[in-house]
Structure formats: structure tokens, C-alpha cells
Amino acid sequence: MSQQSGGHACQSCQIRHLGVLARLPAEHLGQIAQTFHPHVITFGGQETLYYQGDSAQYAYTVRSGFVKLLSMLPDGRTHIVRVLHAGDLFGFEGIVGGKYAHTAMALAKVEVCRFAINELIAVKQEYPEVDSVLTQRWIQSLTKAEDMLVELGAKKTGERLGAFLVRWCETAPKGIEGWVPLPLSRVEIGELLGMTVETVSRALSEWKRQGLFQERGGFIRLPDVERLCANVCNVSVSEVLNVG
Amino acid sequence: MSQQSGGHACQSCQIRHLGVLARLPAEHLGQIAQTFHPHVITFGGQETLYYQGDSAQYAYTVRSGFVKLLSMLPDGRTHIVRVLHAGDLFGFEGIVGGKYAHTAMALAKVEVCRFAINELIAVKQEYPEVDSVLTQRWIQSLTKAEDMLVELGAKKTGERLGAFLVRWCETAPKGIEGWVPLPLSRVEIGELLGMTVETVSRALSEWKRQGLFQERGGFIRLPDVERLCANVCNVSVSEVLNVG
DNA sequence: CGCGGCCTTGAGCCACATCAAGACTAGTGG
DNA sequence: CCACTAGTCTTGATGTGGCTCAAGGCCGCG
Numbered sequence: 001m002s003q004q005s006g007g008h009a010c011q012s013c014q015i016r017h018l019g020v021l022a023r024l025p026a027e028h029l030g031q032i033a034q035t036f037h038p039h040v041i042t043f044g045g046q047e048t049l050y051y052q053g054d055s056a057q058y059a060y061t062v063r064s065g066f067v068k069l070l071s072m073l074p075d076g077r078t079h080i081v082r083v084l085h086a087g088d089l090f091g092f093e094g095i096v097g098g099k100y101a102h103t104a105m106a107l108a109k110v111e112v113c114r115f116a117i118n119e120l121i122a123v124k125q126e127y128p129e130v131d132s133v134l135t136q137r138w139i140q141s142l143t144k145a146e147d148m149l150v151e152l153g154a155k156k157t158g159e160r161l162g163a164f165l166v167r168w169c170e171t172a173p174k175g176i177e178g179w180v181p182l183p184l185s186r187v188e189i190g191e192l193l194g195m196t197v198e199t200v201s202r203a204l205s206e207w208k209r210q211g212l213f214q215e216r217g218g219f220i221r222l223p224d225v226e227r228l229c230a231n232v233c234n235v236s237v238s239e240v241l242n243v244g
Numbered sequence: 245m246s247q248q249s250g251g252h253a254c255q256s257c258q259i260r261h262l263g264v265l266a267r268l269p270a271e272h273l274g275q276i277a278q279t280f281h282p283h284v285i286t287f288g289g290q291e292t293l294y295y296q297g298d299s300a301q302y303a304y305t306v307r308s309g310f311v312k313l314l315s316m317l318p319d320g321r322t323h324i325v326r327v328l329h330a331g332d333l334f335g336f337e338g339i340v341g342g343k344y345a346h347t348a349m350a351l352a353k354v355e356v357c358r359f360a361i362n363e364l365i366a367v368k369q370e371y372p373e374v375d376s377v378l379t380q381r382w383i384q385s386l387t388k389a390e391d392m393l394v395e396l397g398a399k400k401t402g403e404r405l406g407a408f409l410v411r412w413c414e415t416a417p418k419g420i421e422g423w424v425p426l427p428l429s430r431v432e433i434g435e436l437l438g439m440t441v442e443t444v445s446r447a448l449s450e451w452k453r454q455g456l457f458q459e460r461g462g463f464i465r466l467p468d469v470e471r472l473c474a475n476v477c478n479v480s481v482s483e484v485l486n487v488g
Numbered sequence: 489c490g491c492g493g494c495c496t497t498g499a500g501c502c503a504c505a506t507c508a509a510g511a512c513t514a515g516t517g518g
Numbered sequence: 519c520c521a522c523t524a525g526t527c528t529t530g531a532t533g534t535g536g537c538t539c540a541a542g543g544c545c546g547c548g
Contacts, residue, residue: 430496445495
């Protein structure tokens with residue numbers, strides 16, 4: 001089950017540079033401690049942080065691990081809307097309408113920082129540095145969501161999967177020799193990219209055979225990104241990374 | 245061609261209640277006139293306001309008519325990312341990265357209000373009322389984009405088209421007896437929903453035959469929304485309107 | 489009247505979903 | 519240590535929704 005530590009001091013937070021307080025000068029961290037009361041919580045894989053429609057009091061930042069935000073249709077079909085990395089803010093949409101727009105689940109063991117939405121609002125109003133980070137975040141989230149719209153709306157399965165892998169490897173924390181963690185099952189990749197498990201599996205197997213894709217215990221590697229893009233997406237790497 | 249009027253006074257703006265200055269008390273409108281210099285510009289149908297990748301100086305608000313934001317893949321495939329109504333803000337993503345993320349085109353004759361991005365930033369920093377409207381707008385845009393992700397990722401063509409029509413008719417300015425303007429061609433509907441013209445046309449024709457959909461000179465009507473949802477989406481109206 | 493856009497309709501095909509077995513892996517308990 | 523089980527992944531066989539290609543119809547306009 002989830003575990004909650006006591007109140008947490010932002011001063012000693014190792015990932016502060018990734019979070020929404022990144023630009024706040026260190027000398028203000030003491031002051032905000034009076035209004036801002038974050039808690040660090042740990043969740044195990046597949047545990048649910050909150051459900052779509054729940055009344056939203058808290059927003060979160062990922063400290064380590066990965067979280068998926070997903071939306072379910074009445075008949076049970078599931079779509080993963082976003083996958084969150086260290087430093088990402090989520091659950092903040094509760095500020096409008098008071099409800100969470102998605103269900104949030106830990107992909108594996110994850111550590112998050114939880115705080116009251118209205119406390120963050122207060123900090124945002126007080127400190128322009130926080131405000132500007134938040135503004136940037138929202139615009140980036142919006143742009144990313146809209147890029148994904150293009151992926152889903154205009155590309156076919158192979159192109160989507162290829163582009164996803166390339167982007168993931170660019171974005172995710174790099175391990176040794178290009179091995180990056182991929183904490184998503186085939187089913188989840190399918191739910192993210194709007195395709196079935198079987199289609200995901202077939203494409204990945206094929207690329208393995210062609211030496212374009214390698215996998216070992218939850219880590220993956222793309223030995224020849226250039227060729228993957230050329231073969232599969234029929235575009236250059238830069239085009240995959242730029243827009244859709 | 246586009247036509248630009250001179251400087252415009254926010255005090256006399258008929259749609260101020262829809263725009264980002266909606267909550268700003270009238271007595272401040274005079275003050276901001278010193279830093280905030282909006283211009284009203286008119287564009288004809290299919291005219292381009294700006295191109296994806298252009299350096300972004302200005303953001304816009306729709307005053308009347310409709311604007312589409314679209315993204316193009318290198319090979320020419322086009323996806324419509326958003327359709328904007330009166331009051332909608334766009335082009336503001338230029339604040340991050342300095343470039344427009346999409347191409348903006350007028351769907352028919354459209355009147356927009358254009359202003360420098362940094363002027364809006366200044367107003368936002370000065371007036372909390374403007375700041376809070378902007379915050380709400382971004383979160384709503386994000387939520388809407390993510391809802392659309394679910395549409396494209398998890399639903400099939402008929403469901404997408406049905407949900408789109410129902411939502412459009414709920415959202416758009418209502419005309420007489422439920423007739424609503426729909427300024428999109430079949431091609432454009434396809435580009436928005438990730439399907440071909442032919443598929444759009446076939447579905448609409450079929451629904452016309454069944455009496456679920458009517459059309460007259462750019463206006464449409466859904467005589468029996470309840471049945472459309474039940475037949476096509478296999479869900480209730482509320483479910484179509486809520487999330488996915 | 490003829491021309492160029494849109495829209496519609498049909499016929500055929502293909503990418504991808506669906507259905508159905510196995511294969512592999514990891515955890516569990518005797 | 520080895521069955522037993524359950525979950526995930528792979529692979530094949532089959533079906534079909536929607537794309538593609540191709541014609542023709544219906545405007546509005548010069």
C-alpha cells in the first residue's frame with residue numbers, strides 16, 4: 001500500500017530543480033513553508049493515486065518513477081492520456097471544476113510529492129517565479145497533447161510506435177550505453193497509442209529481428225535511430241522529434 | 245485580403261465578456277490602454293493568420309467567425325488540432341520557444357483581436373483577474389485536448405463523428421430552432437477527426453436518411469440527439485458530453 | 489453553358505482488429 | 519527443487535472497418 005512520510009522540507013528536496021519551485025530563490029523556501037505543506041508519498045506498481053471524477057483537493061509532482069493518467073469510456077475501453085516523469089505536475093486540473101479529469105496510477109514503484117491545490121495557488125500568486133514556471137508547464141503540456149493528437153489522427157500504427165520510441169528514448173533519463181527504462185507493458189503502449197497489444201508486439205518483434213530495437217529486463221535501446229525513422233516513419237529524426 | 249482597423253478600445257468591445265479581460269473591472273480598462281494595444285483584423289475564408297514555425301510576436305482572440313489551428317506532417321497530411329469560437333485565445337504558445345506551434349486559418353470570414361504577447365503578459369502580471377482567467381483557459385484547453393486524445397485513440401469513426409456533432413451543437417452559438425452553423429467542409433471534419441472525406445460523407449448521408457441529421461446551407465440540426473447517441477455511440481448523451 | 493469545387497456513392501483491397509493457441513516468465517506453495 | 523498457476527508476450531489465422539481509387543452528381547460562378 002501507499003506510504004506517507006511526514007511533512008517535507010522543500011529546502012532539502014533533491015529534485016527541486018525539476019519541480020514547480022525550481023526558479024524560486026532558495027531564501028524564499030523558508031517563507032513558503034508556512035503556507036505550503038507538501039507530503040512525500042510512495043505508491044507501488046498499479047496502485048491508484050486517485051480516480052477520474054474524484055473531488056480534487058491535491059495536486060502532485062513526480063519525484064521518482066512513472067505515473068500514468070488514464071481515461072476510461074463507459075464500456076471499459078481505456079486510453080492512457082499522459083505518462084509522467086520526475087518533475088511533472090499533475091492533478092492540478094482540479095482547480096477548474098473541482099474534479100480530477102483522469103485516473104492516476106503508478107506504473108511501478110513511484111514517489112510523489114502531494115500538496116493542496118489552494119496552497120499552490122497561494123504560492124503562485126505570491127511568487128512570480130512560480131507563476132511563470134506554471135505558465136510554461138501548461139503551455140508545454142498543451143503543446144504535447146496537441147502533438148499527440150496529430151500522431152493519433154494522422155499517422156498509422158507503425159509510425160506512431162516508432163515516433164513514440166524515439167521520443168521516449170530522447171526524453172527519458174538515459175542509462176548506460178543508451179539503455180533506457182520503459183516501464184510500460186505492451187498493453188499499456190497500445191492504450192497510449194490507440195492500437196492493440198498484438199499490433200504493438202508484432203511491430204516490436206519485427207524491429208528486433210531487423211536489429212532496430214533491443215530489450216532487456218524493462219530497459220530498451222534503439223541501436224539505429226536514423227534507420228528506424230527512415231524505415232518506419234519515412235522521415236528524418238528531427239522531424240519525428242519536432243512536431244508530430 | 246486581411247484588413248486591419250486602427251487601435252481598438254477594450255471599453256467598447258462587444259465581446260469583452262468572452263475574452264481574457266472578462267473579469268477585469270471596467271474602471272481598470274482605461275489604465276491598461278497604456279500598455280495594451282490590441283488591433284482588430286478581419287480575414288476572409290481560408291486566409292492564413294500565421295504559419296506553424298513562424299516567429300510569434302502576437303496572440304489573438306476570436307471576435308466573430310471561426311478559426312482552425314492545423315498541423316501538417318512533412319508529407320502533407322494535415323490534422324486540425326482545434327477549432328476556435330468567439331472569445332477563444334490562440335497563438336499564445338509563442339511565449340514558450342517563440343514560435344507558433346500551428347498554422348492558423350480562417351474558416352470563413354472572421355474577425356480577430358490581435359495583441360503583442362508580451363503586452364498580455366504584462367497585463368496578466370499586473371491584474372490577478374486576468375491571470376486567473378488565463379489559468380482557467382489553459383487548463384480547459386488542456387482538458388479538451390486530452391478528451392480529444394481519448395476520442396481519437398479509443399473510439400471508432402462513427403462514434404467520433406457522432407460525439408463531435410453532439411458536442412458542436414451543444415457548444416456553438418445556437419440559431420433558430422436548433423439550427424447551428426457548421427463552417428467545416430467534409431474534408432475538414434475528416435482532418436479534425438482522423439478519418440477520410442468518404443467516411444464522413446457516408447455516415448452523414450446515412451444519418452440523414454435515418455432522420456438523425458439535417459443540413460441546410462451551412463447550418464445543421466440534430467432532431468433526435470438521444471437516439472443518435474444511443475444508435476451510434478451506444479451511450480447516453482451525458483456520457484458523450486462529459487468525458488470521452 | 490461550361491468549369492471547378494464539393495459532395496456522394498460504389499467496388500475492391502489492405503491495415504489492423506479480432507480470435508485463438510502456444511511460449512515464456514515469475515511468483516507460490518508443497 | 520520442482521510442479522502449478524497466472525500474467526505477459528508472441529505468433530498465426532481469419533475477418534472487417536475504413537481507406538483507396540474511380541465516377542458521377544450537384545451546386546455556384548464566370
